[in-house]
Amino acid sequence: MMKKNKWLDDGNAGQATRALHSGEMATDARENSPAMFVTSSFVFTSAAQAKAVFAEEESGNIYSRFTNPTVAAFEERLAALEGGERALATASGMAAIHAIFFSFLAAGDHLVVSRSVFGSTTNIATGILPRFGIQVDQVPLADPEAWRRAVRPNTRLFMVETPANPTLEMVDLAELAAIARGNNILLAVDNVFSTPCLQQPLKLGAHLVAHSGTKYLDGQGRVLGGAVVGSRSLLMGSLYPFLRNTGPTLSPFNAWVLLKGMETLPLRMDKHCENAEAVARYLESRPELAGAVRYPGLASHPQHELAKRQMRRFGGVVCLELGSRERAWAFIDRLRLATITANLGDSRTLVTHPATTTHGKLSEEARLAAGITQGLVRLSIGLEDSADILADLDQALVAL
Ligand SMILES: Cc1ncc(COP(=O)(O)O)c(C=O)c1O
Numbered sequence: 001m002m003k004k005n006k007w008l009d010d011g012n013a014g015q016a017t018r019a020l021h022s023g024e025m026a027t028d029a030r031e032n033s034p035a036m037f038v039t040s041s042f043v044f045t046s047a048a049q050a051k052a053v054f055a056e057e058e059s060g061n062i063y064s065r066f067t068n069p070t071v072a073a074f075e076e077r078l079a080a081l082e083g084g085e086r087a088l089a090t091a092s093g094m095a096a097i098h099a100i101f102f103s104f105l106a107a108g109d110h111l112v113v114s115r116s117v118f119g120s121t122t123n124i125a126t127g128i129l130p131r132f133g134i135q136v137d138q139v140p141l142a143d144p145e146a147w148r149r150a151v152r153p154n155t156r157l158f159m160v161e162t163p164a165n166p167t168l169e170m171v172d173l174a175e176l177a178a179i180a181r182g183n184n185i186l187l188a189v190d191n192v193f194s195t196p197c198l199q200q201p202l203k204l205g206a207h208l209v210a211h212s213g214t215k216y217l218d219g220q221g222r223v224l225g226g227a228v229v230g231s232r233s234l235l236m237g238s239l240y241p242f243l244r245n246t247g248p249t250l251s252p253f254n255a256w257v258l259l260k261g262m263e264t265l266p267l268r269m270d271k272h273c274e275n276a277e278a279v280a281r282y283l284e285s286r287p288e289l290a291g292a293v294r295y296p297g298l299a300s301h302p303q304h305e306l307a308k309r310q311m312r313r314f315g316g317v318v319c320l321e322l323g324s325r326e327r328a329w330a331f332i333d334r335l336r337l338a339t340i341t342a343n344l345g346d347s348r349t350l351v352t353h354p355a356t357t358t359h360g361k362l363s364e365e366a367r368l369a370a371g372i373t374q375g376l377v378r379l380s381i382g383l384e385d386s387a388d389i390l391a392d393l394d395q396a397l398v399a400l
C-alpha cells in the first residue's frame with residue numbers, strides 16, 4: 001500500500017481537499033478510487049510473522065474486527081475533517097456512543113447527559129448504565145449552571161448533542177468544555193447534526209466526538225456506520241481494546257460507501273444549509289406558523305447568537321411545532337415530495353414525527369422534559385430544488 005496524495009502532508013489543506021484526499025491509499029494495482037478490502041482476516045507469510053504481528057513486534061492487519069485498510073481509510077478521513085488525532089469506526093452511531101460509555105465509565109462513576117439527546121442515547125444512559133452501577137443525571141442542555149451543579153467527585157463524563165435531535169437546542173461547547181476540564185471530566189459531543197463541516201467540537205475543547213455515519217457522512221441513506229474521534233491516547237488506550245474485543249465493527253463495504261460519501265460532504269452540507277435556510281425563512285413568513293418554526297439560523301431561535309459563534313452555518317434540520325399530534329400527522333401525511341422515514345441527513349427531504357418514532361420509547365414525562373411534544377415535526381431538508389421543497393410544504397400546510 002502506498003499513500004496516494006502528498007499534498008496533505010503539511011496539514012494546511014482545506015476541508016474540501018481533506019474530504020477528497022485524506023486516507024487515500026493505493027495498492028500495487030495503482031487504482032484511483034479506493035479499494036474495498038472485503039476480507040475477514042489477513043494472511044501471513046510464515047508462522048513467525050503471524051506471531052510477530054500478533055505480538056505487535058511488526059505492524060500489519062490480522063483480522064477485520066481489529067483493523068481493515070478500507071475502514072482505516074474512513075477513520076483517517078473523518079479524523080482529518082474533525083481535526084482529531086485519531087478516529088475509530090463502529091457499526092453504527094449508537095455503537096459509537098455505547099462504546100464511549102463502556103470504555104470511559106466504570107461502576108461507581110457518574111455520567112451527566114443532556115436531557116435533549118437522541119432517544120437511544122437516553123435509553124442507554126437511563127435504562128442500561130444504572131444496571132452496571134453507573135450513576136446518571138440528566139440536565140437541561142443549554143443551562144451551564146445546571147452542568148456545574150451536577151458535578152460530583154465521581155463525575156467522569158459529560159455527554160451532549162448540539163444542536164440536539166430534534167429540539168435544535170444548543171450548548172456553548174467552549175463553556176461546557178471549560179467546566180469539564182476544570183473538574184477533570186471528559187466531554188463527549190455527538191456531532192451528527194453539524195458534521196465537521198459546520199462545527200468542530202475538539203477545537204472548542206471537547207475530548208471526544210461521536211458520529212452516526214448513517215446520516216450526513218453517507219448522505220444518501222444507504223448504510224449504517226459510526227465513529228469516535230479524539231486524541232490517540234484516549235482512543236487507543238481505552239476505546240480500541242473495548243471495540244476490538246466486543247466487536248461492533250464497521251464492515252469494509254459500509255466504510256467504502258462512507259468514504260465515497262464523505263468526498264462530497266462539504267459540498268452537500270452547504271446545499272443542505274442553503275435549502276434549510278430558505279425553508280426556515282419561508283415557514284416563518286407564514287402567519288399561521290408564527291412562533292412555530294425552529295432553526296438555529298433564524299434570529300427567533302433563542303440561541304441564534306451562539307449558533308453564529310459556534311457553527312459555520314446552521315445545518316439541514318428545521319423543526320415545526322404544530323400544537324398537537326393530529327395537526328402534526330395531518331401535515332406529514334399531506335407532504336408529497338418529502339418522505340416519511342426515521343432517518344435524517346439524506347440527499348432527499350425527509351420528515352419524521354419524533355414523539356411517536358425516534359423518541360417513541362421514552363416516557364411522555366421524559367419526552368416533555370426533553371422538549372419533544374406531540375406537535376413537533378422534524379424536517380431533514382434535502383438537496384432538491386428549493387422551489388420544489390417550498391411548494392411541497394406550501395401545499396401540505398393546507399392540512400392545518
Ligand atoms: C444525533 C444522533 N446521534 C446518534 C444516532 C444514532 O445513529 P445510528 O442510527 O447510526 O446508530 C442518531 C440516529 O438518528 C442521531 O440522530
